[in-house]
Amino acid sequence: MIYILRITNISTKCIFLSMLWLILLIPGCSREAVKFKCAPIFEVFICDKQSINAYIVKQGDNLYKIAKFYDVDIESLKKINNIDNSCKINTGSLLYIPLRDYSCKESIVKNIIDDDISQSSTYERAMFWEWPCSGLIKEYFDSKNRGIDIFSNIGEPILAAASGKVVYSGDGVRGLGKLIILSHDGGFITAYAHNSRLFVYNGQEVIKGYKIAEMGDSDSDFPKLHFEIRKNGLPVDPLIYLPK
Numbered sequence: 001m002i003y004i005l006r007i008t009n010i011s012t013k014c015i016f017l018s019m020l021w022l023i024l025l026i027p028g029c030s031r032e033a034v035k036f037k038c039a040p041i042f043e044v045f046i047c048d049k050q051s052i053n054a055y056i057v058k059q060g061d062n063l064y065k066i067a068k069f070y071d072v073d074i075e076s077l078k079k080i081n082n083i084d085n086s087c088k089i090n091t092g093s094l095l096y097i098p099l100r101d102y103s104c105k106e107s108i109v110k111n112i113i114d115d116d117i118s119q120s121s122t123y124e125r126a127m128f129w130e131w132p133c134s135g136l137i138k139e140y141f142d143s144k145n146r147g148i149d150i151f152s153n154i155g156e157p158i159l160a161a162a163s164g165k166v167v168y169s170g171d172g173v174r175g176l177g178k179l180i181i182l183s184h185d186g187g188f189i190t191a192y193a194h195n196s197r198l199f200v201y202n203g204q205e206v207i208k209g210y211k212i213a214e215m216g217d218s219d220s221d222f223p224k225l226h227f228e229i230r231k232n233g234l235p236v237d238p239l240i241y242l243p244k
Contacts, residue, residue: 158211169202190228
C-alpha cells in the first residue's frame with residue numbers, strides 16, 4: 001500500500017528555473033483520494049550543433065532534421081524515445097538526445113510549446129501499470145511539469161512500472177542524477193530519476209515489478225523518485241495510468 005499526502009510548501013528552486021509550487025495539506029489520505037501534478041525535471045540546453053540532454057520539438061521539425069543537427073544516429077534517437085518506423089513526432093513533445101562528449105553554452109528554453117494531450121483509453125490505463133515505489137507524492141503533474149515526485153528514504157526499491165526494455169541506464173543526463181528509461185508496448189516510455197543505485201543495463205528486458213534501482217538523492221536535495229510516463233513522445237499524467 002502506498003500512502004500519499006499533500007503537503008503545504010513554499011517555493012523551491014529548480015535547476016536554472018524558479019517557480020512556485022502550491023501543494024494543499026491533506027492529512028492521512030491514500031492515493032485513491034488525491035489527484036496530483038508534478039515538478040519539472042529537465043534542463044534543456046541550446047547549443048551550436050552540440051549535444052543536448054533533451055529537445056522540445058518545434059513546428060516544422062522532423063526526426064531526420066533533429067538527428068542531423070545534433071549529429072546523432074537516427075536509429076539511436078528513435079530507440080531511446082520509443083519512436084516507431086513512421087518517425088512521427090509531435091510539436092511540443094520532448095525528445096531525449098543521446099549524449100555526446102561535447103561542451104556547450106547552457107541556456108534555458110523559456111517558451112515551451114504545450115500541445116493538448118489526449119486522454120488515454122480505459123484499456124491503456126488498465127493495461128500494464130504498477131506503482132514504481134512507495135512514498136509521499138509532493139510534486140505533481142501539470143501543463144509545465146512533466147511527471148510526479150515521490151519522496152521516501154534512500155534505498156527504497158524502485159520497480160519497473162510496466163514490462164519493457166531498458167533504453168538508458170546511467171548518470172549522463174545533467175539534473176536527473178542516476179537515470180533509467182524504459183520503453184514499453186504502445187509507444188510508451190517511463191523515466192526514473194535521482195536514484196542511488198542502478199541494477200539494469202541498456203538493452204535488458206524487465207518485467208513489471210522488477211527492481212531496477214534504489215531511491216537516492218543524486219542531483220536532488222532530498223531522496224526522491226522523479227517518475228514520468230510519455231506516450232508517443234508526449235508527457236502524460238502518470239496518475240491517469242497508475243492503479244487507484
